[in-house]
Amino acid sequence: MADRVSVCLLFAFVLSLVASLPSQISADEAEGKEFVLTLDHSNFSDTISKHDFIVVEFYAPWCGHCKKLAPEYEKAASILSSHDPPVVLAKVDANEEQNRELATEFDVKGFPTIKILRNGGKNVQEYKGPREADGIVEYLKKQSGPASTEIKSADDASAFIGENKVVIVGVFPKFSGEEFENFTALTEKLRSDYDFGHTLDAKHLPRGESSVNGPIVRLFKPFDELFVDFQDFHLDTLEKFVEEASLPIVTVFNSDPSNHPYVIKFFNSPNAKAMLFINFTTEEADSLKSKYREAAEQYRLDGISFLVGDVEASQGAFQYFGLKEDQVPLIIIQHNDGTKFLKPNLEPEHIPAWLKDYKDGKIQPYKKSEPIPEVNNEPVKVVVADSLQDIVFNSGKNVLLEFYAPWCGHCKKLAPILDEVAVSFQNDADVVIAKLDATANDIPSETFDVQGYPTLYFRSASGKISQYDGNRTKEDIIDFIEKNRDKSEKPAPQEEQTKDEKVKDEL
Ligand SMILES: *[C@@H]1O[C@H](CO)[C@@H](O)[C@H](O)[C@H]1NC(C)=O
Ligand SMILES: *[C@@H]1O[C@H](CO)[C@@H](O)[C@H](O)[C@H]1NC(C)=O
Ligand SMILES: *[C@@H]1O[C@H](CO)[C@@H](O)[C@H](O)[C@H]1NC(C)=O
Ligand SMILES: *[C@@H]1O[C@H](CO)[C@@H](O)[C@H](O)[C@H]1NC(C)=O
Numbered sequence: 178m179a180d181r182v183s184v185c186l187l188f189a190f191v192l193s194l195v196a197s198l199p200s201q202i203s204a205d206e207a208e209g210k211e212f213v214l215t216l217d218h219s220n221f222s223d224t225i226s227k228h229d230f231i232v233v234e235f236y237a238p239w240c241g242h243c244k245k246l247a248p249e250y251e252k253a254a255s256i257l258s259s260h261d262p263p264v265v266l267a268k269v270d271a272n273e274e275q276n277r278e279l280a281t282e283f284d285v286k287g288f289p290t291i292k293i294l295r296n297g298g299k300n301v302q303e304y305k306g307p308r309e310a311d312g313i314v315e316y317l318k319k320q321s322g323p324a325s326t327e328i329k330s331a332d333d334a335s336a337f338i339g340e341n342k343v344v345i346v347g348v349f350p351k352f353s354g355e356e357f358e359n360f361t362a363l364t365e366k367l368r369s370d371y372d373f374g375h376t377l378d379a380k381h382l383p384r385g386e387s388s389v390n391g392p393i394v395r396l397f398k399p400f401d402e403l404f405v406d407f408q409d410f411h412l413d414t415l416e417k418f419v420e421e422a423s424l425p426i427v428t429v430f431n432s433d434p435s436n437h438p439y440v441i442k443f444f445n446s447p448n449a450k451a452m453l454f455i456n457f458t459t460e461e462a463d464s465l466k467s468k469y470r471e472a473a474e475q476y477r478l479d480g481i482s483f484l485v486g487d488v489e490a491s492q493g494a495f496q497y498f499g500l501k502e503d504q505v506p507l508i509i510i511q512h513n514d515g516t517k518f519l520k521p522n523l524e525p526e527h528i529p530a531w532l533k534d535y536k537d538g539k540i541q542p543y544k545k546s547e548p549i550p551e552v553n554n555e556p557v558k559v560v561v562a563d564s565l566q567d568i569v570f571n572s573g574k575n576v577l578l579e580f581y582a583p584w585c586g587h588c589k590k591l592a593p594i595l596d597e598v599a600v601s602f603q604n605d606a607d608v609v610i611a612k613l614d615a616t617a618n619d620i621p622s623e624t625f626d627v628q629g630y631p632t633l634y635f636r637s638a639s640g641k642i643s644q645y646d647g648n649r650t651k652e653d654i655i656d657f658i659e660k661n662r663d664k665s666e667k668p669a670p671q672e673e674q675t676k677d678e679k680v681k682d683e684l
Contacts, residue, residue, distance in 0.1 A: 207564075210255075211251065212258050213251050213268050217269065217275065221276075222281055222298070229296060230262075230320075230321050233292050234268040234269070235288065238270065239644045241628055241644075245596070248281040249310045252625060253313035254266035255316060260318065264318070266367060287623065293303035302581070320368065327375055328375065329381070334381045337374055342438065343411070344371075344372045345423075346395050348391035349376075356391075359415065360415070363416055370418065389406075392408070394407045424446065427469060427470050428440055428442075428483065428485070431486070431489070432489070447513065449481045450480065451481050451508060451510045451532075453483075453485045454485075455488060461506070472529055476532060499545040499617070499619070507523060510541075516542045518535055518541075545619045546562030546618050546619065547617050548563075555599075556599030556610065557610050558611040560609065562618035575609070575636070575663060579632070580633075581613070581615070581630050582630040587631055588631045594649060594651050598654050599649045601655060607663075615632075641663075
């Protein structure tokens, strides 16, 4: 499937800690009734136009995350069908040729992509909630209610604002006028990312000057300066304010789950992402953190977000980046197009200078790749990160590519079988059987979703990518290749199937 880079990265971080709990609510499976509506190009518009609020999942049958989501999504649909008013969940097979146009229209760049459609499809919003049934239900209940909650008393305020989340409250002399309208528009726009409230009386609010009578926007946060006021009600300015003020100067990643919402925001930000990985329990941790924070204060308005991670909690991230614990302390910066910059084994004094060099474009990007082999004449060809373009994307051939790990037993069992497959295609110049050591090479994760080993992908000469999940026998693999390959009549297009790296939550 086509995860986006930062999404995978987010998973590498968060999923290692937040194991999703099994849902307590059981679905109406016994009846065999399907609550999720199946839509396609023929009935999509009609159905959408009939709903004020409808949720649509764009999926592909081969996508692993979609398969995992399916029973949860169905369960959520069954629960929400009896919500008042009912919330409808639908799905579209975006892999289906005839539905591709819909997928393009809704800017679907990875699977699954879930959209919330309001007003008969006039407003479209990204689904950014959890992936298990109870979480989906909670999230959608909130999304289908009002975007901002009125605060009428100090009790309301303390219950709503609390101590440990970001909450944005508009204070208004009256709930009308241009400022109020702009605030309301913002709450609609950002409702999936933030909690919004509005009040007529700043005295109800727990922090800040209580004599203001607005219009004013007060952002509460559990870190840095704890609250900020803002009075510019231009829509764009207000949005920018909310996004900047709600991020900690340095996001902390460790095993404390109360930090995780900020980690998620960190990955959702459109900025470049700087990550310092250190061992929080060592003596030098404090001086590294304080140098890093100084740098963050200096550069955070230049399109860089900063995170400091405890190596003890970051195994997922280390695996994702191919980093080793003996490289700690290290900084890695990742751009949204996947480009990375790495400084291993750094000392506190290195931080400002290295970041300056990075800003000045003096640091070479880091791509993990084994060297391109000089000889590559075994039946199964060796692909490395640096030869992936040439052998897989630009060769115009039908390529079966195995992602393996040297330590993986199933991969070892598959090796002689792949050899036989490769031998049987040896006289067919249009078919290539290849393998890539996924532990030693960067994989374009927006194209290949490698969750385990071995993972087999097939790219037809014309660029259609599919995952092979059949039996690992010579016959079945050959059958699959014969079924999915393009015959050589038509010239193969050269374009790569990478997706735009827009950062979006894919949770
Ligand atoms: C839309 O059309 C598809 C294909 O004909 C069908 O399977 C599906 O049930 C239809 N959905 C609705 C809501 O009518
Ligand atoms: C509301 O937002 C619009 C669009 O940015 C802007 O033109 C208008 O001046 C804003 N109103 C106020 C009172 O700031
Ligand atoms: C972190 O430092 C502590 C104390 O020095 C040490 O016991 C621990 O093994 C270190 N952890 C890692 C992952 O290096
Ligand atoms: C794989 O093999 C098993 C046992 O031989 C068979 O039951 C199953 O249907 C096969 N699956 C596929 C996808 O061919």
